[in-house]
Amino acid sequence: MARPRSWIVTVDLSTGKVDREPVDEQVNSTFLGGSGVGWKLVADRLKPGIDPFSEENLICVNPGILAGTLTPGTPKTSVVTKFPTIASDDGKHYIGSCTTGGRYLGVALRRAGCEHLFIKGKADSPVYLAIKDDKVELVDARDFWGKGIEAVNNELVCREGPESGVVVIGTAGENLVRQALTIVDKTNSLGRGGLGAVMGSKNLKAIVVNGSGGVKVAQPSEFMNVSEELRQRILKWPKRAHWIELGLAAGWDTFKHTQYPGIWPKDEWDKLYGEKTRMETVEEVIADNSCILACRLKWKIKGGEYDGEIGFGSPFSKSATSGMLLGVRDFRKMIHIVADANSNTGIDFYTTTRMIDFVTKMYEIGRLSKEDTGGLELTREYKTYLKLYEMTVNREGFGDVMADGWYRLKKEYGLEPQEYWYAGICKGVDFIYDARPSNFHPLMMSFFTRPRPHHGGSHTRTNSRNKTLEEIREQVEGWGLSEETVRNIFTEAPYTGKFNVGRYTRYMEDMMRVKNSIGLCSIYSYQGLLFGNDQARLYNAATGENVSAGELVARGERISNVAKMINVREGFSRDDDRVPEVWFRPMDSPEGRIEMQDYYQTKVLTKEDVNRLLDDYYEERGWEIEKGIPTQKKLKELGLAEYLKDL
């Protein structure tokens, strides 16, 4: 059987008009499908230079091509849009993709025959978008405006049916808070960098999808054989029993080293935020669609002022780092903020708590005054943190500045984002991980080389510390690269250690494009359970093509280049791919001095070292090293000559 046909459904919120058109077969193959095609469509249809909050911005929702099948861990949906983060001093905004799992959304889109949902325009008043197979409706949502995410999600499932896939924004998105994200199926977040605010700017409170169709693959028997073989492999993973018991609450033993903010001794952090607190709080570990490594959490706070509060998602790692940064010793108080962010407001917990950390410290040392804050005293205590959180969500007073992010703080008060002391900031986004306790592994590099600075499904083996060279090599070899490329990646150099993070990152990113296009969760590659060649077999059986892992990577490269070119069009270049300054400032902690070292901790990396690695990254991409953008030759080689005009 040929590759099942896929469809683009375009909804104009301004007019209510709906169009349905098939994806060109050649485009589907060249860009893999899913978010790969989504990138291409956005590149063709998004006008350069527009304000992300204007009617002209587009939201392109793309379930992976394996979403809705039985293949383990393929629930993913990716969204491409222009994000409202202020990403530079001159106010640029990046176009990026964000990705989510979920139990219902991706499957529902596939079953509704909606492989690419394009949303444009702006509704006159609040609406939600209801899709049921061919029927696409804009439904009055004025009664939902101002309501929290969970309440709206529950109501929509009651209205539209138990298999509804749901994306909802909270009050932060309605208020155009630039760090507002969306919540999917109650358990998954989507869109760091402001997807929630883009939906808010369009008066779009929610998307609810139902489909009654089936998901077909080109070669059913072969597809099931491959899926079954991979399932059996994953079921044999020795750590699976522990993983499905704790889900995203697992991994504290690694986390307490790699995400250590360096303020409390590790033993103390362990007591306050360690595994014991997690075991006490987790109620259920929920699986996304077809996932056999369940990870999403339902938790319940026990004791304290928030006793009995229930939340969904993953509260532990983020509350542990922000808890230490803010000096909040009771983990339940931090988890309460995560719960409110996920269930009500939809604001990004990371960005908000770190900005709160920054401004309260700046106030303490006199860099911000009471006049600046509109009379509010920014004391370093929990009640102030809660107040600032609420003010940011509601854009109230000083919170209006916070709601515009790091560069607005700089513009208003001269507070340079690079001064912030944990994890660092690039393109207006605070990184989740700090390269000093984590070491300089490829994900760190990807944070500043990707258009949108977030991991977004790029995890590989190297995100864990001290994996052996053999393990890393096994993964790289599964990507089907040439011998010379593999040799270059594993050529030791003084500035990089035993493997070249710059060169590796290029392929890791291209594989991320593949995973996001097919809808595979990166936990499976992170844990070394599924490899590039496995993805090629699945892709072939689903589409009827016959491509190697190397060809998949090559198509991933094409998608990466399109993603880059749309951003080159917006003025992004090497100047924006800046390594956070804080990584080069030693972290003086109770555990001793922590400096950014290479992956195997053989040396402290200097700015020159990292810039050499960045040179290598661009070289491996075949891009102009000085400018960090694609060359004419590269675009022609990838069949992307139409973007030459944007160079």
Place this chain on the structure above:
Amino acid sequence: MKNIDHLIISPIKCRGCRSCQLACSFIKTEEFNPAKSMIRMERDVETGHTAPMILPLGCDLCNGDPACLKACTYGALSSGPERSDYRVLVQ
């Protein structure tokens, strides 16, 4: 060929992955479509919890080798010692 003549559903163990539905529909129709499976998934809207409900009249237990049973990796579907007095038991 196995000779399984009943299934035991343990709702509390269900994680909501819906693999059982996907496997059931695929074995019958060669496409993944929960609507064509013999399993309905109950969803508690408030708690998010799910549980599979097998339609007793339509399910033929795949002639003794149920696809859903193989697909469930969380123990929500099982088959205990031989019991001929029921085909689906909810624990």
